[in-house]
Amino acid sequence: KNSSLRATESVFLCPNGYDSWCLDSGCTSHMSANKNNYVDMVEVNQVLNLANNNSAKITGKGDIEVKVDGKGFEKNITLRDVLYVSDLRTNLLSVSKITDRGYEVHFRKNNAVVIDKNREVLFTAERNGNLYFMKNHKNSAFLLQPKSDVNLWHCRMGHLNERDLKEMSKNGDVHGLKINLKDELSTCEVCASEKLTRASFPKNIDNRTENLLEIIYSDVCGPMRCTSNGGKRYFVTFIDDKSRWCEIFFIKEKSEVLEAFKKFKSAAETFTGKKVKALQSDNGREYCNRDFELYLQEHGIKRRLTAPYTPQQNGVAERKNRTLV
Numbered sequence: 001k002n003s004s005l006r007a008t009e010s011v012f013l014c015p016n017g018y019d020s021w022c023l024d025s026g027c028t029s030h031m032s033a034n035k036n037n038y039v040d041m042v043e044v045n046q047v048l049n050l051a052n053n054n055s056a057k058i059t060g061k062g063d064i065e066v067k068v069d070g071k072g073f074e075k076n077i078t079l080r081d082v083l084y085v086s087d088l089r090t091n092l093l094s095v096s097k098i099t100d101r102g103y104e105v106h107f108r109k110n111n112a113v114v115i116d117k118n119r120e121v122l123f124t125a126e127r128n129g130n131l132y133f134m135k136n137h138k139n140s141a142f143l144l145q146p147k148s149d150v151n152l153w154h155c156r157m158g159h160l161n162e163r164d165l166k167e168m169s170k171n172g173d174v175h176g177l178k179i180n181l182k183d184e185l186s187t188c189e190v191c192a193s194e195k196l197t198r199a200s201f202p203k204n205i206d207n208r209t210e211n212l213l214e215i216i217y218s219d220v221c222g223p224m225r226c227t228s229n230g231g232k233r234y235f236v237t238f239i240d241d242k243s244r245w246c247e248i249f250f251i252k253e254k255s256e257v258l259e260a261f262k263k264f265k266s267a268a269e270t271f272t273g274k275k276v277k278a279l280q281s282d283n284g285r286e287y288c289n290r291d292f293e294l295y296l297q298e299h300g301i302k303r304r305l306t307a308p309y310t311p312q313q314n315g316v317a318e319r320k321n322r323t324l325v
Contacts (some may be wrong), residue, residue, distance in 0.1 A: 020187060021066065021134040023112055023125050025095040030064075030079050031098035033088035038062040041084060048085055060084030070133060077122065089161075089191055093134060101252070107132065128187065150183045159191050208242050213274040215241035215304070218261070218281045219317035220254055221325060237320050238264040254286040258295060265299070280304040282314055300320060 032038070033047075041062035048056045064079045072087065079093075095105050103122060104115040112125040112132040114243075125132040153165055162185040171181040209215055223236030232250040236257050238245045247268070249260035265276050281287040283305055296303055306313035 012257055021091045021093050023095055023132040024092045025136065027092050027094045028096055030082040030094050030097055031085050031088055031092040032064060032082050033082060033086060033091060035060070037064045037082070037091070039065055039084070048083070056087045057084055058083045058085055066134070090187065090253050127302055133187075150179050151186050151188070153177060153179060154188065159188065210242070211274060212240055212242050213268060214277045214300045217241065217314060217316040218277050218279060218287070219314060219321055220257060220284065220286055221321045234259050235324075237317055237324075239316050239320055240268070241316070244316075248324070254284070257286040258292050261296070276301055278302040280306070280314060281317075282306050282311065283308060
């Protein structure tokens with residue numbers, strides 16, 4: 001798993017084959033969903049990490065040539081080491097990769113301009129809603145094409161991807177769902193931007209437990225880019241709710257979390273004369289497994305798990321990780 005590869009989750013779960021390229025400041029590599037775009041490709045087996053701990057497979061990497069419109073002229077540019085991610089809904093241009101090559105990216109109200117090292121316009125990107133798409137012939141035609149029935153049903157079915165929509169239409173799974181299988185899904189601003197956010201969590205008064213070890217917060221951080229002399233790539237924290245006393249254990253793999261908790265429990269109970277009453281963590285497999293469950297039951301320790309995609313419920317441990325790193 002390569003933790004340096006990141007992308008926004010909103011670009012997933014739509015069909016392949018789009019020729020549009022979207023400038024994205026959130027991804028760390030150029031990415032494409034269209035295998036036909038590549039001049040050459042080598043197979044890779046990597047994982048693309050998302051902000052909420054989900055992931056997608058990266059199965060290839062190679063170069064792509066794109067014909068772009070500069071300032072009154074056309075030219076071909078080559079994008080190097082573009083990752084092939086079949087689940088992307090649109091191709092992505094990494095702003096950080098562009099700037100790493102010494103180019104500048106200027107975002108304006110209606111467009112964005114990429115300037116090369118000679119202070120000349122390399123290409124422009126036109127704004128479509130809240131997104132900026134690189135200007136090229138295929139992209140322009142794609143953005144201007146009229147919406148077909150597949151777009152209407154895409155919205156009706158809660159922004160379902162094109163592949164599943166056509167499969168449902170072909171199999172007659174939904175009464176009245178009839179889609180021309182040759183139609184293609186147009187760019188959907190809602191899917192591509194997905195700007196909906198949940199309400200912020202209220203800042204509650206600091207109501208801590210009355211006794212030591214009543215609640216222990218725990219979280220794992222890693223893998224780190226650098227490995228320790230002992231080969232450790234992760235660390236796990238255990239934090240007492242009342243005192244905020246924190247113990248840190250360095251581990252090679254996430255599977256070692258249970259052994260680390262056993263060591264923490266033994267030392268903490270000996271030191272305080274109290275018993276660990278509850279352990280709060282996320283739903284990671286390092287915590288949610290049979291061995292961990294049996295150990296907690298054997299020692300009468302209550303398990304407290306956060307709701308999915310809600311790290312705020314384990315905020316004590318999450319904030320400690322940010323402080324440490």
